[in-house]
Amino acid sequence: MTPSINSLRSGKAIYLALGLLALALPYIITSKYLLHVVIMCYMYAIAIYGLNLILGYTGQLSLAHAGFYGIGAYTVGILTLKLHWSFWLALPAACILASLAGILVGLISLRLKSHYFTIFSLCVGLILFLTIEHWDSLTEGVRGLIGVPPPNPIPLPGGGSIVFTDLNAQYYLVLLCLVFTIFVMNRIINSMVGRTFMAIRNSEELASTIGINVFTSKLLSFVISAFFAGLAGALFAGYIRFLGPPMSHPNMTFEFLLMLLIGGQGTLAGPLVGALLVNTVTESLQFMQSYRYVVFGPFLILVVMFFPRGITGGYYSLKNRIRLKKQPRAAHKEAPPVLAADHAKTKSEELRG
Amino acid sequence: MELYFQQLLNGLTLGSIYCLVALGLTLIYGIMHIPNFAHGHLYMVGAYCVLFLCTLYGLNYWMAILISMVILAVIGIIMERLVFHPLRDSPPTNSFIAAVGALLFLEAGATVLWGADYRRMPEVFDKVVNIFGIMATQQRLVVIFSALALMGALYLFMKKTLIGSTIEAMSQDREGAFLVGIDANMVSMMTFGVASALAAAAAGLAGPLFLVFPSMGGLLIIKAFVIIVLGGMGSIPGAVAGAYILGLAESLGATVFPAEYKDLVAFILLVIILSIRPTGLFAKEGR
Numbered sequence A: 001m002t003p004s005i006n007s008l009r010s011g012k013a014i015y016l017a018l019g020l021l022a023l024a025l026p027y028i029i030t031s032k033y034l035l036h037v038v039i040m041c042y043m044y045a046i047a048i049y050g051l052n053l054i055l056g057y058t059g060q061l062s063l064a065h066a067g068f069y070g071i072g073a074y075t076v077g078i079l080t081l082k083l084h085w086s087f088w089l090a091l092p093a094a095c096i097l098a099s100l101a102g103i104l105v106g107l108i109s110l111r112l113k114s115h116y117f118t119i120f121s122l123c124v125g126l127i128l129f130l131t132i133e134h135w136d137s138l139t140e141g142v143r144g145l146i147g148v149p150p151p152n153p154i155p156l157p158g159g160g161s162i163v164f165t166d167l168n169a170q171y172y173l174v175l176l177c178l179v180f181t182i183f184v185m186n187r188i189i190n191s192m193v194g195r196t197f198m199a200i201r202n203s204e205e206l207a208s209t210i211g212i213n214v215f216t217s218k219l220l221s222f223v224i225s226a227f228f229a230g231l232a233g234a235l236f237a238g239y240i241r242f243l244g245p246p247m248s249h250p251n252m253t254f255e256f257l258l259m260l261l262i263g264g265q266g267t268l269a270g271p272l273v274g275a276l277l278v279n280t281v282t283e284s285l286q287f288m289q290s291y292r293y294v295v296f297g298p299f300l301i302l303v304v305m306f307f308p309r310g311i312t313g314g315y316y317s318l319k320n321r322i323r324l325k326k327q328p329r330a331a332h333k334e335a336p337p338v339l340a341a342d343h344a345k346t347k348s349e350e351l352r353g
Numbered sequence B: 001m002e003l004y005f006q007q008l009l010n011g012l013t014l015g016s017i018y019c020l021v022a023l024g025l026t027l028i029y030g031i032m033h034i035p036n037f038a039h040g041h042l043y044m045v046g047a048y049c050v051l052f053l054c055t056l057y058g059l060n061y062w063m064a065i066l067i068s069m070v071i072l073a074v075i076g077i078i079m080e081r082l083v084f085h086p087l088r089d090s091p092p093t094n095s096f097i098a099a100v101g102a103l104l105f106l107e108a109g110a111t112v113l114w115g116a117d118y119r120r121m122p123e124v125f126d127k128v129v130n131i132f133g134i135m136a137t138q139q140r141l142v143v144i145f146s147a148l149a150l151m152g153a154l155y156l157f158m159k160k161t162l163i164g165s166t167i168e169a170m171s172q173d174r175e176g177a178f179l180v181g182i183d184a185n186m187v188s189m190m191t192f193g194v195a196s197a198l199a200a201a202a203a204g205l206a207g208p209l210f211l212v213f214p215s216m217g218g219l220l221i222i223k224a225f226v227i228i229v230l231g232g233m234g235s236i237p238g239a240v241a242g243a244y245i246l247g248l249a250e251s252l253g254a255t256v257f258p259a260e261y262k263d264l265v266a267f268i269l270l271v272i273i274l275s276i277r278p279t280g281l282f283a284k285e286g287r
Helices: A003-010 A010-029 A032-057 A065-081 A086-110 A114-134 A165-188 A194-201 A204-209 A214-240 A250-261 A268-285 A286-306 A309-326 A328-334 A342-353 B004-032 B039-055 B061-089 B092-114 B137-158 B161-174 B174-179 B184-206 B216-230 B237-257 B259-276
Strands: B127-131 B134-137
Touching: A003 A204, A003 B174, A010 A165, A032 A065, A032 A165, A032 A194, A032 A250, A032 A268, A065 A114, A065 A214, A065 A250, A086 A114, A086 A214, A114 A250, A114 B092, A114 B216, A114 B259, A165 A194, A165 A214, A194 A204, A194 A214, A204 A214, A204 B259, A214 B161, A250 A286, A250 B092, A268 A309, A268 B039, A286 B004, A286 B039, A286 B092, A309 B161, A342 B161, A342 B184, B004 B039, B004 B134, B004 B161, B004 B216, B004 B237, B039 B061, B039 B184, B039 B216, B061 B092, B061 B184, B092 B216, B127 B137, B134 B137, B137 B161, B137 B184, B161 B174, B161 B184, B174 B184, B174 B216, B216 B237, B237 B259
Parallel strands: none
Antiparallel strands: B127 B134
16 A cells, blocks of 8 residues: 555544534634635645646646636636626636646647756746736736626525625635545545656656656646646636736746745645645735745745755654654555655556556 | 837847846856756846945946946855755755745845835936947947957856866866866856856846846846757857847847737747757757
């Protein structure tokens, strides 16, 4: 069994408690403002899960992420506001459009390696931002899209309906999407596909020598990451109901990156931890506004230097070290790093049947 | 026809500034294999240095540029020591992220210290010259010729001095350079120093033409990246050629496309070139 499933089993009670807490949260917190902060955290977390897949698991730093986030948001905004689509149709459309954009960008950019890919993706992010900012007839340019309708009410069988002007309903919608995201991510990283991504992260050359189609795998990872960025953007459009070009600026990608790095790249809990932590800190430092980067910039550098796998990664390695001391042999079997060699073994076992 | 010549001159001016910034970037990439995303923000700090030296301390324009080159060289060396040196053995994405952190810090720091408002540098050479019917402010000519002079100086520095040769040796063959006893630390620091000084010079020269504000380096750095990718990363002649190509493409493009799409030209150029030739136009090594 893979280590993450093991730790999942041992911590089952904790996860259950966390789930219940998340469900009951709107009734625990009475402050609307706090609930709003939590909703924003969840939304960011969904986008960051996408970034985590491409950076944390596949090892490719894409700086175009906010562009896809913007595509998702503007798709919903334009479809519901200008074409009067239902939100429930616009939401999947946004995800699909973001994925399609991901395929298009990925086909060109993923042929490039490491530095080139990062620079290229930064340029793509800027192109997407500039397009959104300058395409006045479609996106209203710098004025932004104002008054995006909230998700349409869902009628209940026993009469009445769920209305999404209500903060609690929005909370559960975003929570549902977040749970869906985490579920999908968990399935991916514990599957063959996920192992393939990690093999590429660990060494592209080795991965291709053992017969992994590096390009296709990277493309898949990139498209999934764009999909979740689109989903987060779509939710943002239905919730905030005002869209401005800055949300697709590379600076937004840098914010995502900061949250992911602090939470822990390449871990399942990292994006959520990072989003919750960074956002609450930011909200409590409201008075600093744009100056917060004076602190966050050096902090990002320090994290990369001393905790390259963030809080969650640091926690796991600490836990492992303790376990290693207690029962050296058993712990060795469960040591988390998933190596390309590991992958090769499973692959050959599979071939042998 | 006159319009085109006018734009040609503008393109050369833009190209000269891009060139100085891109040269620094390509030098750093050649030695350290780091895309230094914060380089454009060093340019911004350089612009503020020249601005303050001129306005607050009333220094002569050329003196101000020279002093800010020295200041920036020191800042560049500090950045290399604090940020990139400790990360030299970690996976490449970590240094990219560290560069992003440095960028955020510099931009926010400038906003805190000097405010977000746009400033204008006093014009020194504001006379208009007429060359064969093309009107040009002296400042543009100063930019073009000073850039050429700096490039010449850089060429002499790289070819004729010992430090320059070690930089070149290390970018050509890292292991080979170590074998003949070149001190990697020294070379890295020197490279960052020279690159940052070039950025400061570019900022000082461009200052009177453009506005000075904390996020001025954001777009420029991306254009500089387009240039060095165009020229093949780490290649010095490639960077020079790429810079003038981009400068001319932008200013001539402005006569064809609406002005608001001016900034898109660079990125679309990059997308097209990388789609056809993933290693850049003048690449010397594989991707």
